[in-house]
Each structure stands twice: as structure tokens, then as C-alpha cells.
Amino acid sequence: MAHGSLASLLLLLAASAQGAAAFGGKSATGGRSVVPNSYILQVNASAPALTKRGVSVFEALDHTLAAVKQNGVKYTVRQRFDAIPEAFQAVSIQVEDGASMAELAQIPGVQRVWPVSLIPRPVEPTVSDFTPVSSSSSSTKSKRDTHTLEKRGTNFPPASAYLNDTFYPHVQTGIDVLHNKGILGQGVKIVVVDEGVDYTNPILGGCFGPGCQISFGYDFVGDNYTGTNAPVPDSDPFSSCSNHGTHTTGTVGALANEYGFSGAAPMATIGHYRVISCSGATTDEILVAALTRALQDNVNIVSMSLGSSVGWLDDSPVQIMASYLGSKGIHVVASVGNERNEGLFAADQPAASRIGTGVGGVDPTYLAAYYAYLIKRDPVPYISPTPFNLPNNYLLYFTSTNTSVTNDACNPLPSTTPNLANRVVVVQRGTCGFTVKQQNVAAAGGKIVLIYNSKGSGLIPQLDVGSTGLTAVGSLRYEDGLKLLSYYQSSPRGQSISFPNGPLAPYVSNTVSGGVVASYSNFGPTNELFIYPTLAAPGTDILSTVTGGVALMRGTSMAAPLVAGAYALLLSVGNNLKLSPEEARTILMSTSQPSPVAYGSETLDTVVSQGAGVINMTAAIAAHTVISPAQFNLNDTQYSNNTQTLTLRNNNRFPVSYQLSWVDSTGIVTYNDGATTDIIPSTTPNYVSTSVLRVAFSQRTVTVPGGQTVKVTAQFIPPNLTAQQRNQFPIYSGFVTITGQGQGAGAEQMEKYNLPFFGLGARMVDMPVLDTTNVALGPNLPFIAVGQNIQTGPTTFSESNPAVVYFRLAAGTRRLRVDLVDASTSYNATVPAVTNPASRLVKRSNTELTPRAAFPTLYSQVRTVGSLFAPSYWPPRDYLFNNGGTYSDYEIQLDGSFTFPNGTKGMAELGRSYKVLLRALKITADPTYTSSYESWLSPSFTFTA
Structure with missing residues (x-):
């Protein structure tokens, strides 16, 4: 992956930060943005749990809250979820600093604990040369106090108003046909x-x-x-x-x-x-x-x-x-x-x-377009949310008649430009942003602008006049821009154009994408x-x-x-x-x-x-055939599910003959250069061919009487892959196609179905889980740091100016733990304790305090002092861009506090040597064994006040 520029930028940002959280300042919950000190506690309302605690399902939540209080956790209730106890009986609470997820998870009656997650406002995807108009209106308030609630009812249009539907999303999806049937x-x-x-x-x-x-x-x-x-x-x-x-x-x-x-x-x-x-x-x-x-x-x-x-x-x-x-x-x-x-x-x-x-x-x-009309010419569609409603005739003017110019109207228009007040100015997309072009036209006196697409570019989003002073702005397809240009060049007296009101122009094809x-x-x-x-x-x-x-x-x-x-x-x-x-x-x-x-x-x-x-x-x-399943999830190569049963039920009153086949779709890789190189999934994954994939059916043709059911076995034979191809974690996929033909009501009846299938040409257990790159933060992960000082050997950390453990997940995990362990702990960690270049590190001693003992093989054999972070949910992998924002990471403070296995709080002993043990369970791995985890054991440290 080409992350060099991103890494450099983030490194500079990190270098300018101050304090213990200098490398990021993100939450301690990675890919989830959370409300500090707020948790959702799901109550164990199963019959055995209720019987054991001697409470009813309707008392369970209050009983659990009482247990929280008895454990010394001070809280306030945010939301209760007990209206439908069989659905999700839970409560969200705000706690004081110091209460941890691990502590709450050990309270009697608590089944699971999640931090209260923030859900961001949906953001409209950006286009490289365009900043979308904000999804917010010009008002920053809802105006709830000023709008007048209408007491009258809606004047509903009749069903006939929806006939002859040509609205382009409906045409694309067949909704128009249903509307035309009422x-x-x-x-x-x-x-x-x-x-x-x-x-x-x-x-x-x-x-x-x-x-x-x-x-x-x-x-x-x-x-x-x-x-x-x-x-x-x-x-x-x-x-x-x-x-x-x-x-x-x-x-x-x-x-x-x-x-x-x-x-x-x-x-x-x-x-x-x-x-x-x-x-x-x-x-x-x-x-x-x-x-x-x-x-x-x-x-x-x-x-x-x-x-x-x-x-x-x-x-x-x-x-x-x-x-x-x-x-x-x-x-x-x-x-x-x-x-x-x-x-x-x-x-x-x-x-x-x-x-x-x-x-x-x-x-x-098809596109949202209205017709512009020209004298003795075919109308030309222009793209706009509403028609311009400019019925008068205007002359066309092109800021450049050379279609190879890539910076059309990116600079102030020349002094030789004619008066544009009564002209429609046509500009080609390219190089600079749309707003710059609009501002340059407006500065030259223009009022109406059409921007036509450049060849091969994606769709132009909605354009808006904003504060440019323009009256109207819309866009054109590339071919329509060329058509207007030909009219313009072949009309010595000038080509006129008008924009009367009218409904959407039907069937204006999107010839780009x-x-x-x-x-x-x-x-x-x-x-x-x-x-x-x-x-x-x-x-x-x-x-x-x-x-x-x-x-x-x-x-x-x-x-x-x-x-x-x-x-x-x-x-x-x-x-x-x-x-x-x-x-x-x-x-x-x-x-x-x-x-x-x-x-x-x-x-x-x-x-x-x-x-x-x-x-x-x-x-x-x-559709008159009931099909099961709707899709074939073939799993990975370790747990392949390549033989599956397809059930067809013919709900017609007559026999139907079904023809079964398949069609490949393109493959795609998770890591362009392989998991051992990329670690983080590619942000621009490569498409690959998987044409050697085959599907064998127990019956390629089967006739099913009306009202009857038949089962067919499908054997999916995955592509043969090299070790390097498997290292890229390729997804192969396609569609089982079913064509039904029968005789009904005196006419031939045809049905066609497509059932998707996909599988992974690798083992999920081999997917990298811990991010060991420098892509997000600059230094290689994981590491412990105080400000910009990264630990490289035995050192001392102050509880009053806490060090921070930094790490990221390159993949999801079903068990994540950050534990405080004694410095004598021996563990065969998969990630070296120190992974950063020497030039970035503070010089410290690398002397081992004690020789290593035999490595434990079972997860239960690993002795810990206490937990620093142990979510009861399954964390997702961390993100890099977050819809135009920044990366996510985990930042766990080392202030001496931890949680004992029984859920009580503890404080580290001053002067005693500790290490941090980070473990993340590999996907599909058996959590019983230490070999199932990617892990990192830090250099040793002691605490001072």
C-alpha cells in the first residue's frame, strides 16, 4: 500500500503534539468512538440466572443496579431498556472516573458490558474537485420554537398521479412498473x-x-x-x-x-x-x-x-x-x-x-436532468435538482473551445471576455474546483453557468451557486457539452438557449458509470x-x-x-x-x-x-419460486463449506423446468502485496481473476411439479491458488443462475434467479490482527510512551504523569486483553518488545531483570497481576480514514490502576517491576491456547508516585 505520504503527515502531527497523549489523543476503545465513563450493561435475564438470583425478569434490571451500587460504583442512569425484557434488558449508566468495563462485567447479574458508542452524523461522500453542500441547512437550529404545526391533513394526490413513472431510480430498480400497476x-x-x-x-x-x-x-x-x-x-x-x-x-x-x-x-x-x-x-x-x-x-x-x-x-x-x-x-x-x-x-x-x-x-x-431548448436544434439535458425556470433566450458562450484545455476557467477570465450578463457560460470540468470556476465566471459578470464533464471523469455532484452571485448553475454530460460546443461553433450569429419549467427529462443515460x-x-x-x-x-x-x-x-x-x-x-x-x-x-x-x-x-x-x-x-x-438459501457463504480454506444444498419450491400451479448454471464475478484481494507485507488491509484493493472456479450440480436441469419441492446439491470447486496468492487473502465469488421455464395460463412463463456465493482463498486464522506498522502514528506499533519518549528498555513511569500504551488492530478479534504482569513473566510474544528505529528512541538499558522460564502453552496458565483493558465485546479493526477524518487507535494510560480478575480495583506497588502484555485472539482460533493470540510483551518498568 502507498501510505508514505500519509505516514509522513501523521508523523509531523504527532511530533507537534504535547503531553502523554502526544501521538494521538484517541479513545481507549480503538475503532469505536465512545462517551467517556458511560457503559451499557446487559442484564442476564435467562431463566437459570434469574432462578439463581431469586428475581423475576421484571426485577432483574433493578436487582443488577443494586449490585452495582453494592460494589461501590457510583453511577447515574442514562437510559433503561426494560420495556421488552425478552428483547434486550439493559441499562446505560454514567460512572465516576476509575470504574472500568472489567469491574462492571464481574458484577452479579451483568451479562455483557459495552462502552456507550457515539454514532457520527452521516457524511456525504466527497469528490476530488468538489466540496458537497453541507447536509445542514443555513440554520443552526431546528426552529422547533418558531415553526407552526399545521393542523390540517395532507392533500394526498390520487393513485393515478403515480402512473407513467419515469423517475430514474425507479426505472433502474423496476419500481416504476409497480407504480404503473397501482x-x-x-x-x-x-x-x-x-x-x-x-x-x-x-x-x-x-x-x-x-x-x-x-x-x-x-x-x-x-x-x-x-x-x-x-x-x-x-x-x-x-x-x-x-x-x-x-x-x-x-x-x-x-x-x-x-x-x-x-x-x-x-x-x-x-x-x-x-x-x-x-x-x-x-x-x-x-x-x-x-x-x-x-x-x-x-x-x-x-x-x-x-x-x-x-x-x-x-x-x-x-x-x-x-x-x-x-x-x-x-x-x-x-x-x-x-x-x-x-x-x-x-x-x-x-x-x-x-x-x-x-x-x-x-x-x-439515468440522471436527474431537465431539458434546455435551442432554436431548430434538439433539446439538451442539463443536470440540476430543479429546472432553472429561465424561459427567455440567452446566447451561449464557451470560456474555451479547445476541449483539450484542462484548466478551463481556473484563472480569472481575460479582459477580452464579452459581457456575460445575458449569456449562458459553458465551462469544462478539470484541474480546479467547481467553486473556483463559478467565482471566475461571476467576477466577469456571468449569471448562468453550465459545467460539462471531462472525458472519463465520474459524475458531477449537485452544484450550488453558494455566495458566488450567480443566478443558476448546472452540469452537463461530456457528450452534451460537445454537442453544445458544435452548435456554438456552427452558429455565426450566436446560438440561443432557454430553460423553461418542466418535469424531469426521462431516460437521460449515465454513460460514465x-x-x-x-x-x-x-x-x-x-x-x-x-x-x-x-x-x-x-x-x-x-x-x-x-x-x-x-x-x-x-x-x-x-x-x-x-x-x-x-x-x-x-x-x-x-x-x-x-x-x-x-x-x-x-x-x-x-x-x-x-x-x-x-x-x-x-x-x-x-x-x-x-x-x-x-x-x-x-x-x-x-417470482413464484421459493429458493433457499438466498446466498452461499463458502467460508475460508480451513473451514470450507463448499458442498451445499439448494432447495427449490415451485409455487406455480404448473410444472416448471429449472436450468442451473453459474457465472464468475471478479475476485478481489485484501492485501495487495500479501498479508506478511501489508499487515493493514489495502485501502485500494486490487481486482484479480478467479476464472478457474467451477460449480458442479447434482442436477443441471430439474423439473418440479406445481406446488412441489426439490433439492439439488451444489459443489463449489474453488480456484487453485499459489502461496503468494493465498497470502493476499483473495475473495472469489460469483452467482448461481437459475432459469425456470413452464407453461401456464396458455402461455410460456419464464423466471430467472441469481444467488450470490463467495469464499476466502486463505485461512482467517492467518489474518494479521495487531498493527505493527508506522502508518497511523509514525512510530512502529505497539509501544509505550510518555509524550514523545518511547520506551525501549527498563524504565520508571510516574503515576501522576502516566505513560500510555499505544496499539491498533489491523483486524477484528474475539478477545482483546491488555494486562499488567510481573516483570519476571516469560511469554513467547509474536511481536518484538521494541520495533522502532533507534533514531526515534530514547536510549535506555536493555538489561533483562530475570532469565526467562518455560513459556506457558495454555491461556489459563498465564498469570497476570490485573487487567488494564478487557472489553467484553468483539472489537473491530481500526480505521485509517473514518469518512475523511483521522485514524483510530487504542491508548491505555499506565497510572498504576488495574482490575483484579474478581472485578475489584487494585493499584500497582511502587518500585515493583512490571510489564504490559497485549494479546489479541486471531480470527477463528481456539482461545484456549497462547499460540492462538498475537501478542506483545513490553520492556519492564516500575512506578513512582
């Missing part, structure tokens, strides 16, 4: 969990409550919640300080309007739960509360366009609650995240789920090698509602509500409301359309990038 989500209840909604927007009905389009909801946070203060909830989910929640809600339920778009399920019962404040933060405890309310409100579908790093399945309170909703028949749909540059194995919660649906984003096959997985959409899989994302939908430049109007936004946040709306359409047909989440997900997955690896390519993208592919609602509604 299938609009009737009878289904959906809630969008997001940043609040401006329901005063007329396209969202203009009001809130019964009789309104947004008919129910709740605000769990208020305007100023940061995660560290108390939320101020109320029953009104209104917000105008962010556009994100209004946009996602519009994707689900926007009413028919003058622009020619609508929500996917506009006739469903739609609600909104506000979980993110104007301050831009929420916590997992808030999300658990929202999911609990969804169960109480009897919703059918939950749409969530937010999340945070988790790596694993069923490992967080949000995932546990979401899974419970799934078990009760509620369909939970979540975006997979916009951190594709973190590489593989970077799954987010709540999208990582066995029951729910994680949605990735693809670029649209249509149908390709978006450049921001997260890779999977989970650490258990479970499919992630589940499937995909259009997420780039999606037109929907925002505060005060409409806008184009991009991200997997935009794809998830489209799929939630698609679920509503599926459930609203016939008796489909009874479909379980697994059954409905199987239908959408098996009928999805796989995406190509590049525009115009016949090679399919890897399954860990797109899941089952882009939803196809036309096929989903027409």
Missing part, C-alpha cells in the same frame, strides 16, 4: 430513523400527525444532544437544521409533484424517528431506544441510514435489538456506509446482520465471512426532498430508504405482509441484477462489493 405501499407501515424531518415541505405533506403524510414519529434527542449531555426528547420529529433525514424520508414517501419524482412507497403509512441532533451526534443507546419504539409502534419496516464500525455480526446492542425486531417480523434496512477506502472487512452496524438487509450504493443508470457500484460504497464481508452488503440500489445523485425544497444527494444513505420502500411494495401485494424478513430478503436477493465491475464491462463485480446486486422489483413481484 402498487404504492398501501397497508404497510414504515419508519425512517434519521436526523429529523422537515415535514412542512409540501412534497412531504406539509404537516405531521394523523391525516398527514408523515403521520407518526418521535424525537429522541432534541436540538443540542452531543452524547455527553442529557437528551431532550419530545413527540415531534421536526428538524430543519439538517437535510439528511428529510432527504431519506422523501425517498420513501415523497408525494407526486411538479418535478416528476416521488417516493418509492408514497401510499404507505410513514413515520420518522429523530435520533441525531443539530449538533450532529447520537449514541447506540438512542438507536436501541428508537428500535424499541418501532416494535411498540407496530411498524413493518425500519429504514436506517447511519451506522458505525463493528466488523462482526450480533456484537452490539443495536445489532442485538435489530435482530430481535427481525425475529418479530420487522424488516430492518440499513446503509452499509461510505468508507470504501478502508478496504475489505470494514462492516458497519446495524447493516451487518443475519436477518436484516445491508444496502450498498450503485451509480444511477451507470449501474456500477459507487466509489464510496463499503466493502464486506464481516469477520465471520457473512455476506455484506446484502444487496444494492442507486445511491448517487438521488433527487429527493430537503428543507425548503429538493436536492441531489449521494451515499449509501440514499440507497437504503429506496430498498425500504421496495420492501413496502413487496409486502403490500396480496398476502405478502406475512412474509418474514428472511423470506422477503430472499425474494429481493434472488431476483436482483448483478452489477458489472466497470461501465460497459461483461465481468461482474465481486459479491463483497455489491451483495446480490441491484434490486429488481419487477422480477421480485413476479
